[in-house]
Amino acid sequence: MLPHLDAAYNFARYLTRNPDDAADVLQEASIRAFRFFGGFKGGSVRTWLLTIVRNTAYTWMASHRRGTVNASVEDYGIERPLEPFAVVPWERLPDDPETRLLLAEDQAALMDVIDRLSPEFREVLVLREIEELSYREIAEVTGAPVGTVMSRLARARRQVQSGWRRHVALEGGGR
Amino acid sequence: MSCDDKCLLVELALDDELDPPGLAEFERHLKECPDCAVAFARQKALKGALRAQLPRHRAPSALVQRIRTALPDLPEVAAPSAEAAQATEPASRTATVVALPAWPPLVTRARVGMALSAIGGALAAGLATIWLMHVTPEERMTQAVVESHVRALMSGRLLDVASDDPKTVRPWFTGRLDVSPPVKDLSAHGYQLVGARLDYVDNKRSAALVYKRNEHVITLYLFSTPNAPVSESDAVVRQGYSVCHWSRHGITDWVVSDVDPDELEAFEDLVTGSV
Numbered sequence: 001m002l003p004h005l006d007a008a009y010n011f012a013r014y015l016t017r018n019p020d021d022a023a024d025v026l027q028e029a030s031i032r033a034f035r036f037f038g039g040f041k042g043g044s045v046r047t048w049l050l051t052i053v054r055n056t057a058y059t060w061m062a063s064h065r066r067g068t069v070n071a072s073v074e075d076y077g078i079e080r081p082l083e084p085f086a087v088v089p090w091e092r093l094p095d096d097p098e099t100r101l102l103l104a105e106d107q108a109a110l111m112d113v114i115d116r117l118s119p120e121f122r123e124v125l126v127l128r129e130i131e132e133l134s135y136r137e138i139a140e141v142t143g144a145p146v147g148t149v150m151s152r153l154a155r156a157r158r159q160v161q162s163g164w165r166r167h168v169a170l171e172g173g174g175r
Numbered sequence: 176m177s178c179d180d181k182c183l184l185v186e187l188a189l190d191d192e193l194d195p196p197g198l199a200e201f202e203r204h205l206k207e208c209p210d211c212a213v214a215f216a217r218q219k220a221l222k223g224a225l226r227a228q229l230p231r232h233r234a235p236s237a238l239v240q241r242i243r244t245a246l247p248d249l250p251e252v253a254a255p256s257a258e259a260a261q262a263t264e265p266a267s268r269t270a271t272v273v274a275l276p277a278w279p280p281l282v283t284r285a286r287v288g289m290a291l292s293a294i295g296g297a298l299a300a301g302l303a304t305i306w307l308m309h310v311t312p313e314e315r316m317t318q319a320v321v322e323s324h325v326r327a328l329m330s331g332r333l334l335d336v337a338s339d340d341p342k343t344v345r346p347w348f349t350g351r352l353d354v355s356p357p358v359k360d361l362s363a364h365g366y367q368l369v370g371a372r373l374d375y376v377d378n379k380r381s382a383a384l385v386y387k388r389n390e391h392v393i394t395l396y397l398f399s400t401p402n403a404p405v406s407e408s409d410a411v412v413r414q415g416y417s418v419c420h421w422s423r424h425g426i427t428d429w430v431v432s433d434v435d436p437d438e439l440e441a442f443e444d445l446v447t448g449s450v
Contacts, residue, residue, distance in 0.1 A: 009234035
């Protein structure tokens with residue numbers, strides 16, 4: 001379990017979007033994982049731990065932020081106002097956003113886009129692109145069918161692209 | 176296969192979720208289809224950017240230390256214990272017993288209070304975890320056929336041989352499988368044979384026969400199981416799909432569809448000839 005603490009912390013950090021909450025969630029999740037180790041029946045320890053981290057994080061966020069588990073991103077108490085991504089017409093873009101995304105070193109802006117995804121989209125994206133879990137493993141962690149994982153992942157990517165287009169349109173216009 | 180079907184494959188290909196033949200076919204398609212090629216390039220760029228730029232947060236060392244102190248006996252717990260062995264029984268009562276050991280020593284009073292208030296949830300989560308982790312071979316197989324069925328539907332690779340004639344479908348498997356799968360024409364009962372494919376499920380070759388009933392696709396997987404005793408299961412529902420299986424004459428059949436479980440069992444009766 002200990003070798004996977006970094007992965008567990010990283011996942012908690014993306015779910016809670018806050019280092020203090022991530023630390024609390026990880027500590028809580030570790031205790032749960034420890035207590036329930038008898039329930040571990042083989043398979044990937046990492047996937048198992050990430051499942052516990054996810055459950056802990058949602059419980060944590062629900063009880064500490066008065067949100068509900070299935071609530072959208074607005075209910076998780078982020079300080080800055082959130083507005084939905086406007087659809088930016090392609091023709092107005094200065095150049096190809098995906099190319100800019102590839103070349104840009106604008107980590108803060110990318111993180112902003114990721115943070116604005118609602119939790120069910122953010123989690124599948126993080127599990128796939130950072131933790132490099134397979135669809136099946138993501139299904140296990142999130143408790144969703146594989147087909148749902150696929151469609152959430154596709155939607156998450158589309159939202160990142162449109163969020164990035166918006167960012168490029170706003171930033172790029174002034175340059 | 177139309178381009179729309181292939182477009183679904185862009186992400187599957189990038190996520191390493193296509194099998195080698197599927198990948199080869201997709202790569203051939205990319206050379207012919209500019210739209211898919213552009214979509215593929217964009218998705219690949221996005222994936223590269225996310226992987227390169229998204230920070231991988233590492234657990235702060237003070238936190239790791241705190242957790243390490245809180246869980247001093249972890250290696251011993253990790254070893255198979257009597258409790259863990261007990262918990263392999265599917266009885267939830269046993270699981271409850273296992274789920275309630277003493278709290279680790281570091282837990283502060285405040286934390287215990289908080290934890291006690293949350294214990295219902297924690298217990299439920301724990302039991303759910305235990306249940307999730309308790310995967311029997313039958314359950315693993317159930318998941319595998321559902322996954323194969325869904326993936327075939329999503330990828331559009333439903334059929335290797337398209338025919339409503341059992342006399343065409345059955346010989347197609349000659350040399351591809353070590354059994355000759357019985358293929359029945361059930362159109363009189365409202366189940367239209369549309370064809371079959373060779374599939375690989377849970378590390379075993381399988382003849383996947385595809386039937387349709389109205390708009391529902393039914394996949395009937397046949398495995399060669401020379402030593403399997405005669406058996407049959409009730410239909411279960413997983414992820415919205417009904418699944419049931421049976422064995423006879425050295426062949427095990429698994430059938431999966433989005434029809435109701437009752438209807439799937441009716442289909443089973445037709446296939447096994449017990450009506």
